[in-house]
Amino acid sequence: MTTRKFIDIDFSRIESDRMRLNVGPQHPSTHGVLRLEVELDGEVVTDVIPHIGYLHRCFEKIAENVTYPQVIPYVDRMDYVSSMNNELPYVMAVEKLMGIKVPDKVEYIRVIMSELNRIANHQIAIATFGLDAGAFTPFLYLFRDREYILWIFEKASGARLLFNYFWIGGLANDVYPTFKEDVLNIVKQVRKTNQEIERLLIYNKIFIDRTANVGILPADVAINYACSGPVLRGSGVQFDLRKNEPYSIYDRFDFEIPVGKGEVGTVGDSWDRNIVRMREIEQSCRIIEQAVEQMPNEGDVQQAIPKKVRPPKGEIYFRCENPKGELGFYIISDGKDKPYRVKARAPSFVNLSVLPEISRGYLFADLIVILGSIDIVLGEVDR
Amino acid sequence: MIDYFKSVWAWFHTILIGMKITFTHLFSKKVTIQYPNERYPIPHNAKNRLQLYPDLCNGCMQCARVCPVQCIDVETIRVVPTDPDKPVMGDGTQRKLWVSVYDIDFAKCCFCGLCTTVCPTEAIKHTTDFEYSSYTREGLIYHFSAMSSEQVEQKKKLFEEWSAKEKAAKAGKVAEPSSVEKGEN
Amino acid sequence: METFNFLDKIIGESILSAVLSALLPLIFLIVYALIAILGELKISAWIQERLGPMRTGPYGILQPIAEVVKLLQKEDIVPTNANRLLFNLAPFVMFTGAFAGFAVIPFSPAFAPAHINLGLYYIFAVGAFAVIGIVMGGWASNNKYSLLGAMRSASQMISYEIPGALVVLTAAVLANSLDLQEISLAQSGPFWNWFLFGGPGPWTKIWVIPFTLLLSLIFMITSLAETNRTPFDIPEGESELVGGYHTEYSGMKFAMFFFAEYANMFIVASVLTIVFLGGWNSPFGEFMSGYFWGVFWFTSKAMFIVFLQIWLRWTLPRVRVDQLMFLGWKVLLPFALVCFIVLSLYRILY
Amino acid sequence: MLVEIVFWTFAVLIVLSALVAVLSKNVIYSVFALLFTFFGVAGIYVLLNADFIAITQILIYIGGILVLLIFGVMLTSNITSVDIRSGQIGVFHTFWAGLISLLVIAGISYIALSTNWATSSSHSEQKATIETIGNSLLTNYLLAFESSSVLLLIAIIGAALIARRK
Incomplete structure (x- = not known):
């Protein structure tokens, strides 16, 4: 596997000092407290070493010391921009372990919420990606829309970011009466903004020049590094757990899996990873529209919530398609009310590991763009 | 050569498109507001600062137990039959426990709302108040107990007297009077 | 229209008039910078559907003053391992260069602080001080981000001086002078006499208009690059280099860099105004023209260019170093050369 | 009177900054001292009514050559700690260096004195x-x-x- 050399010069021939640059933990575009130790030859990146752990909160150890329902608030705090999606695999894993069948209405609300949160997450990803490339205005347009989505979450769950809304066997509370109209309005607004962002940012020639052919991740490398989510699909691999391994009620909806096609550059470049997110927003809108249409109005969202969450002895690995990739929870139960072990397979962490591989040989400015295109959240990387 | 001119044209063209979009936004309605003067409505079920209604709290400690971050600190004193107050709770039932300490540390609170759902008497509730920042960490510890320190002392004394009496009665009933009295445990 | 310095007329040619001539642009610069900062804040806010500063004064119009006051009282920090002398000197060099450019700008037929016959050339020359100031500050900060920013900045500004110089050369050919007052005078009359529209001449000049338009566009782009504005703000590219060459600066020294940037913005805007938009000439010929109206037309044209710069900044992403060089050397330079040759021919033919 | 003041200011600036450039142990200071030397020379050119040369001096020397020098110096690592003085200076070296310097100075002085300078009697504005x-x-x-x-x-x-x- 070869990485593209930025200039056709054999750098080893020229005697020069390499510069070691510390990017982060406090830096405008490390998306949190990531520290990158970058080795630069002039402005060409020769090596990147990500240092993580500045936000480590011992999620897995804490999870062993609290009861099953109490883990949910901690799960929220892993990928704090898509908390609903984090809760889903955890509660579904425990439900599966306990053999609980949740009512249809709960499933629909869960899907709608997850997809809304997927939109919100992708909006942040695209916005900060644009910001990394230097475009400030699209960032605020997308954040404005994300705010509208958060209002729905706040009205439904009472919290804007860390919801604790999906409970084992149900939901914390039912949605409010005008929920459906609100969601449909949001979908309309999201579509409108998406078109605008496409014209303002995505197909802007400067932006294309900055991101296309930068950080090319070939499909085989992506699979070898166990990348998932838009990072994998950007490389042209059509793999989406919602389709390939349908969980919840995703088999009831009609949607497509957008993949990177190398429209303006090579398959698997930063632009492709980004456009996959753009297209996924559109697909999420479709899912939401179908879900809102099919969602039953009647039904008690709390009827299946068990009195005591005490799964039988056993273990389970359950994975869901998160906005950032495959989030899986491996839970071992020893029959007590506290899990014996909870292991989270965090997509950001796995995706971050591919960064050094795809950023060697590019300019320093490209490194920032590549990092933005991977879309990591340090809360999930460090847990 | 054609590619070169095409890309130069694309540069120019897409920049103009972007400028058009930003120009239309220049005159569009602004979405931000003047925060302390104007506010967005907060839904009534918003999970913000917790509020305890002490006359409803029966001291069952479920909230303290369910809290994932242990930010609630509850201490109770048993209500003795000899208590002159004959305390009654908010819903009219007889109070069994005095809640002498009910502290919530909002520096720790994670606003998950679990305490409000387990509370059998709905004594603890989330409010819509989110502006309670403090200069000190101590300022974020809220003391919700309605009892004054003298009251607590008095109730404790009552309970000690009562329990000593009970113990003595028990001891006298079961066997010979024990030589050493246990002070406290 | 006759050009002169009204201060010389009033108090005679003396040291006093020279000092006053130097002082007037300084006052103008400060007032302009405050307005431009407010403009930047407000326009960026409106573009992004925000309100912008609203607290200081009605609709926040006093915000720039508050910002300057804030910067004035901030602690003046010099990093421990920085080269103290050069670190402190850099903002002054930068500001000197920016302010020196104001010396020749003709605000009105009746006022140019120093009326020299090489004005255009001079403005280009003092632009070099900005490079030195940035490199000095970037190196002295003893910060790798600053060093990278300074290096980028120096290469960028030197590269873009070449297409810029070609444009200026073409303008000199068109106006037959490097004197800014004479260039303005050459475009007197209604707006179709501006060099943006081919300069004065019969209607047959119509075929050069695309070239002059292209030329002004090229100058607009190079001016953005020379003032380190988006999309060419890679020396201070926030997402990569934190703050570039001024990462370590704070307080008043940062403010001087800031003022220098805004001053440079105005200088390139005024060069564009003088060379292509007729300088202090009224767009309506004799209507609303005169010594006093000159100031109005000149500043409003230049401020429009500044607005364009701000507008572009909040629209576009940032280009990369190599793309910047590509744009400068392989796009702007050939186009500028073609325009130069065509317009020289035009000049010879007519 | 004013012209004299300006001239002496620039002259002192040139000489002092040139001395710093030659004698400073820190290469960076030498390079940045050249900035003031070049600037002062440009000022002298202005006083000689050679405005084109003056501006060219700024453009070429400050904007071009000096930036190039700074680049070269900056991109070399640990430049500030390099001792740029040569090692042993013996009598032999001093003698030859002094002799050559004197010869150069004498040559320049001779040329300067013997040239028939075209002087303008007044400092009036020379057009274009x-x-x-x-x-x-x-x-x-x-x-x-x-x-x-x-x-x-x-x-x-x-x-x-x-x-x-x-």
């Missing part, structure tokens, strides 16, 4: 030096002008060739 320069460059001094441009072209091609060679 650039026209005169342009005309003489393309008439009287055409050969020198063209040959120097050919030289520069060769230099550019050579630089490109070296930079591109694998």
